[in-house]
Amino acid sequence: MRFYENFTEAVSEIQRDLAEMGVLIRPKTYQDRLVEGNPDYDTLELDNYVYCVLNPDPKHLTSTQPWADAEFEERTCGCAINPGIAWRLRQNVWETFLCPVEGKFAYTYAERFSRNNQIDRIIKRLRRDPESRQLFLSMWEADDITKIGGVSRVPCTLGYLFQYRRGALNLTYLQRSSDFVTHFQNDVYLAVRMLKYVASETGLPVGTFTHWLGSLHTFRKDMAFVF
Numbered sequence: 001m002r003f004y005e006n007f008t009e010a011v012s013e014i015q016r017d018l019a020e021m022g023v024l025i026r027p028k029t030y031q032d033r034l035v036e037g038n039p040d041y042d043t044l045e046l047d048n049y050v051y052c053v054l055n056p057d058p059k060h061l062t063s064t065q066p067w068a069d070a071e072f073e074e075r076t077c078g079c080a081i082n083p084g085i086a087w088r089l090r091q092n093v094w095e096t097f098l099c100p101v102e103g104k105f106a107y108t109y110a111e112r113f114s115r116n117n118q119i120d121r122i123i124k125r126l127r128r129d130p131e132s133r134q135l136f137l138s139m140w141e142a143d144d145i146t147k148i149g150g151v152s153r154v155p156c157t158l159g160y161l162f163q164y165r166r167g168a169l170n171l172t173y174l175q176r177s178s179d180f181v182t183h184f185q186n187d188v189y190l191a192v193r194m195l196k197y198v199a200s201e202t203g204l205p206v207g208t209f210t211h212w213l214g215s216l217h218t219f220r221k222d223m224a225f226v227f
Helices: 007-021 067-075 086-097 109-128 142-147 184-202 220-225
Strands: 002-004 023-025 043-053 136-138 157-165 168-175 206-219
Touching: 002 007, 007 043, 007 206, 043 220, 067 086, 067 109, 067 184, 109 136, 109 157, 109 184, 157 184, 168 184, 184 206, 206 220
Parallel strands: 002 043, 168 206
Antiparallel strands: 023 043, 043 206, 136 157, 157 168
16 A cells, blocks of 8 residues: 555556556446447556555645535535535536436435435444444445446445544545546545544544545546546
């Protein structure tokens, strides 16, 4: 695992790792679409990639604004919003995934966060038992496995593990997949915002940000933006 002082340092090095060590794969699906045989979706990938940022400040990330902040507000409102209004601030990306019949997305993170009041339960447990090993906020659900293979979209985020260690609240962010060009810095920005939010609600100092990615990748159609 590589350690970085901040995201300015981390992002440039991660981009270089992807360029120099990425392996070409040809997946058959993308989200809920079949892309087999489409060279645009040939994928340069780093698998099982892990890094840690010691001073995670979201200001050092290039997030898509104002969408990212609006999306965070919907995720933390406690309501099962679908589709919400944040997506309209990045309509060019999200509209294609909107179900034309129901007018909803296959899932939203606001829905996943709100189930069982996950965020509130973690905050309450941190206040009572900050050294707990059970503070996992889950995005992946068991029936998501029935939707893979182009059947439906499933979350790229698996979950968030909060740990109060060495005098600070640390976050390990677990992702099965992240597109470096379109989503990576937004994914990280939203995760760090969550760390800072929970730290603020519990009165704990912000610690480190560790990120595990099953697949960090870029598509052939986007490689000009990376290399």
